[in-house]
Amino acid sequence: MAANLKLPNQGRIFPALVFLLSGILACTELADPEGVQRYRFENPPHFPEPTYTFGNNSVSEKGFKLGKALFFDPRLSRDGSVACANCHIQAHAFADSWLHPFSIGVDDRKGTRNAPPLFNLAFQKEFFWDGGVTHLDFTPITAIESPVEMDEHFGNVVQKLRVHRDYPERFEDAFGIRKITGPYVLHALSQFMVMMVSADSRYDRWVLGDPSALDAEEVEGLTLFRKHCGSCHTEPLFSDLSYRNNGIQADIIDFGREIITEQQEDRGKFKVPSLRNIAVTSPYMHNAAFRTLEEVLDHYSSGVNYHTTLDPALVTKGRPGIPLDLAEKQKIITFLEALTDSSFLKNPLFFQSDEM
Numbered sequence: 001m002a003a004n005l006k007l008p009n010q011g012r013i014f015p016a017l018v019f020l021l022s023g024i025l026a027c028t029e030l031a032d033p034e035g036v037q038r039y040r041f042e043n044p045p046h047f048p049e050p051t052y053t054f055g056n057n058s059v060s061e062k063g064f065k066l067g068k069a070l071f072f073d074p075r076l077s078r079d080g081s082v083a084c085a086n087c088h089i090q091a092h093a094f095a096d097s098w099l100h101p102f103s104i105g106v107d108d109r110k111g112t113r114n115a116p117p118l119f120n121l122a123f124q125k126e127f128f129w130d131g132g133v134t135h136l137d138f139t140p141i142t143a144i145e146s147p148v149e150m151d152e153h154f155g156n157v158v159q160k161l162r163v164h165r166d167y168p169e170r171f172e173d174a175f176g177i178r179k180i181t182g183p184y185v186l187h188a189l190s191q192f193m194v195m196m197v198s199a200d201s202r203y204d205r206w207v208l209g210d211p212s213a214l215d216a217e218e219v220e221g222l223t224l225f226r227k228h229c230g231s232c233h234t235e236p237l238f239s240d241l242s243y244r245n246n247g248i249q250a251d252i253i254d255f256g257r258e259i260i261t262e263q264q265e266d267r268g269k270f271k272v273p274s275l276r277n278i279a280v281t282s283p284y285m286h287n288a289a290f291r292t293l294e295e296v297l298d299h300y301s302s303g304v305n306y307h308t309t310l311d312p313a314l315v316t317k318g319r320p321g322i323p324l325d326l327a328e329k330q331k332i333i334t335f336l337e338a339l340t341d342s343s344f345l346k347n348p349l350f351f352q353s354d355e356m
């Protein structure tokens with residue numbers, strides 16, 4: 001779209017400018033001034049080692065930008081109407097907007113699960129609510145081929161890219177290949193997605209040694225959180241990456257993890273989601289059951305449904321739920337709001353560019 005607005009020769013002038021600028025920056029050795037974009041995966045000091053296979057696919061500027069172009073490109077869908085970015089929106093930590101509790105795919109088809117946010121994917125070992133995809137590189141195939149998402153054959157996507165005006169050259173520049181193939185399309189998308197690291201909330205600053213980053217009520221909220229929620233929503237990712245039934249479904253309609261393992265003991269279990277940026281990713285739970293964090297806390301306190309697979313951590317004195325009074329709920333919510341990482345939500349690195 002934006003390409004139509006471009007001056008005819010802007011494409012040629014721009015790289016020359018960047019080249020000049022980068023020369024100037026290198027000479028003056030600015031200490032990483034704000035606004036300078038880096039294309040290197042950096043592991044936050046308080047995070048575990050990433051699980052992503054960087055050995056096969058290390059991030060480069062060209063690969064990242066190509067991945068970004070693909071992420072925003074509706075060509076990846078059958079009728080050219082839906083891009084990854086339709087359902088994964090940066091301002092919502094790459095979750096869907098609250099207007100779409102269940103995401104909307106081609107022909108306005110409605111999905112059955114809430115689109116999760118995308119960040120810290122380099123640290124996950126399994127993807128989707130039920131962990132059905134075991135490598136980040138394969139996640140786009142599922143989205144592209146899902147009839148309620150992009151409803152396209154991955155092979156057709158590769159074909160569309162091969163006959164495109166710019167993509168063949170950009171793949172050659174990024175990966176040194178003469179002909180676009182599926183694995184490189186997936187590598188480019190992963191290069192874009194692994195760079196979505198969210199580790200700069202006020203909580204992070206507090207953990208890394210700035211006591212003024214959280215106020216007294218937030219610290220009290222954190223203490224309550226660690227006691228009642230931290231066994232599943234484990235720091236620093238705010239997930240222990242396991243599958244649990246947190247008593248959301250009264251009648252289990254979506255079998256969750258059981259669909260993958262075919263074990264009845266996994267019925268109604270879902271991947272413990274991270275709670276980073278939780279204030280901007282409403283609605284909550286795989287089935288978008290709740291609109292507000294107040295509703296979530298009411299659920300844990302007094303709405304947990306009993307089922308044989310309900311997690312034992314959510315049973316208190318033989319009864320489902322973790323009793324919390326109003327003040328405790330409020331403190332936990334206050335703490336959860338300190339998990340918003342606005343530098344991630346507004347990072348220009350992820351803005352849609354008008355290069356294509």
Ligand code: HEC
Pocket residue numbers: 071076082083084085086087088103104105106111113114115116117118121126127128129130139140141143144148149150189
């Ligand atoms: C129509 C909406 C829609 C589109 C388009 C879409 N997604 Fe998703 N995405 C979802 C939903 C819904 C889920 C959760 C599905 C599930 O768990 O069954 C999801 C899950 C994911 C996950 C797993 C996240 C996690 O934490 O486990 C990744 C990664 C992802 N999508 C990447 C992509 C990419 C890349 C594209 C484009 C090729 C894309 N998505 C297009 C809706 C969408």
Ligand code: HEC
Pocket residue numbers: 225228229230231232233243244245246248270271272273274275278281283284285286287296297300311313314322332
């Ligand atoms: C037994 C493990 C467990 C405990 C303890 C637990 N949770 Fe969860 N939580 C989960 C699971 C699993 C989900 C996803 C359930 C689903 O969607 O079906 C979840 C989902 C959530 C969500 C929605 C996230 C999203 O992206 O939609 C929030 C918010 C949340 N929990 C907050 C809390 C708070 C606050 C506490 C403490 C009062 C807590 N949880 C305790 C396992 C747990």
